Amino acid sequence: MPVTHAPEADVLRRQDPELADILAGELDRQSTTLQLIAAENFTSPAVLAALGSPLANKYAEGYPGARHHGGCEMADAAERVAAERARRLFGAEHANVQPHSGSSAVLAAYAALLRPGDTVLALGLPYGGHLTHGSPANFSGRWFDFVGYGVDAETGLMDYEQVRTLARTHRPKAIVCGSIAYPRHLDHAFFREVADEVGAYLIADAAHPIGLVAGGAAPSPVPYADVVCATTHKVLRGPRGGMILCGNELADRIDRAVFPFTQAGAQMHTIAAKAVAFGEAATPAFAAYARQVVVNARVLAARLAAEGLAVTTGGTDTHLITADSSPLGVDGRAARGLLAAAGMVLDCCALPHADARGLRLGTAAVTTQGMEQEEMEWIAVLFGKVLRGEIDAVRARADVRELTGRFPPYRAEAG
Known part of the structure; x- marks a missing residue:
């Protein structure tokens, strides 16, 4: 795990002792209390080293081989490594590693597949759905017509028949499967079946379980979903950020939805850190x-x-x-x-x-x-x-x- 003291800490303490004290306080908080937040983890020393690397200085709008800035040779190499490692790790045909967060990844997926006003079927917020699954305070609830499915009142388990009934009734353009508070594995094959029946795209929001998927401890949504959105922190133990996995047929639409539609410059130091985390997760x-x-x-x-x-x-x-x-x-x-x-x-x-x-x-x-x-x-x-x-x-x-x-x-x- 990361060291508690490094030369960079000395530099910061000399230049900005106020911030150095804050960071030291955060390290003490993390080290002396139990971190039981489901969305948090501790990264490795190598991930932290990549986050603090010279790639933090590089502006790299666009994609490898087609940047809007010069001097991107090493940035291109880092992104290619990250994307290739993600493809191998999850068995996906295409990976976009530029999203700044899980919400950014979901926004790009919606932008690629939907138009404002389209109907989307997703887990309702009272049952563990995310803000991007139709909250009126979020872009999703303002731009799209969300219909929420739920869980069984007695068991708390996913009400799959309700999913099928609502899909048949509302004929959504997309179905989202995923949750921030549902502790059971989802039946991705069922969601694929229902999506095919009503002619909908299937979007898997795998922000929470994707690290378990990487380690073989949870079923993968990749073979079933048209698009998989995820974070790279949480169980995956990488830097805070997002990614999108999809098939080759949607690759161009996803890439354009990330850049230039929803994001500009990629955070290359974070992408390098994602590459490190993907490499670690393959062990x-x-x-x-x-x-x-x-x-x-x-x-x-x-x-x-x-x-x-x-x-x-x-x-x-x-x-x-x-x-x-x-x-x-x-x-x-x-x-x-x-x-x-x-x-x-x-x-x-x-x-x-x-x-x-x-x-x-x-x-x-x-x-x-x-x-x-x-x-x-x-x-x-x-x-x-x-x-x-x-x-x-x-x-x-x-x-x-x-x-x-x-x-x-x-x-x-x-x-």
Whole structure:
């Protein structure tokens, strides 16, 4: 993992001690609290090195071999490596690695396939849909006519028959499958079948599971979807950014939708870091990591249920867990605050078919730190104690600090 002290830190401290103190404070926060936000992870030293590389200085509008700026030889080489590694890793015919974020990738996919006013079928926001799946505060909800499908009120599992019924009724131009808070694998073959039946494009928003897909710990949407949008952070453990995978028949439309339609200059240092992450994700070590992420999530979910939380869908297939803390007498927002004070950082989320807010957490970051099943049991027990008021924040925070001290995300360089 990255070192805690590097020559660049000395330069920053001499030139801008105020910012140096802020960054040091963030490193301390990450190192002494539990990072349980499902969308976060720790990158490798090589990824961080690429992010801080001279490619940060390079303007490179366009694509390799067709840039709008001179001096792009090395930028072209870096992007070609990133795209080729992404294609190999996910078995895709085409990869665009320029999107600045997952939302940017989704915007480009919509721009390539849709026109304003088109109907789109996607998971409703109350059931785990993303802002880009039709929120009225987002471009998606303003530009397109979204119809939301949901989950079964009893089981919390995807209501696939509702998907089919709504598709037949509304005849959408595109169907989006993907979620930010659904902890189970999606049936991509079913979505493909329904999309073909109604003549719709199938867009997979795989921002959360794509790292598990890379490690062979989750089914891939690539063989089924017309376009796959994803992030390169989260479980994939790369830099913050996005990417798009598709077949050759849509490659030109996707590329034009990214540049020049929705973005201008590519962030070449980030693209280089994506290349590093794709290379790392192709290794046996990453496959073992991805499997452990899922094992940890299942153990954590089961023990949280034993501690009295209501775990949605009864468990998880992925890195992600959503749970209702109200059986312990604490609503989601209050629970998040109590846990944060205890050094456990996570998110709130909507709970399907409920007015209360729930908790959303994940195991990607703590697994990167080397924690396994025993530590997941320990975390869940501490959850319960904090939410039941059996331990105060000071004592809990000290216990968390002891645990993270044994599993530091960033180790000092020997010698």
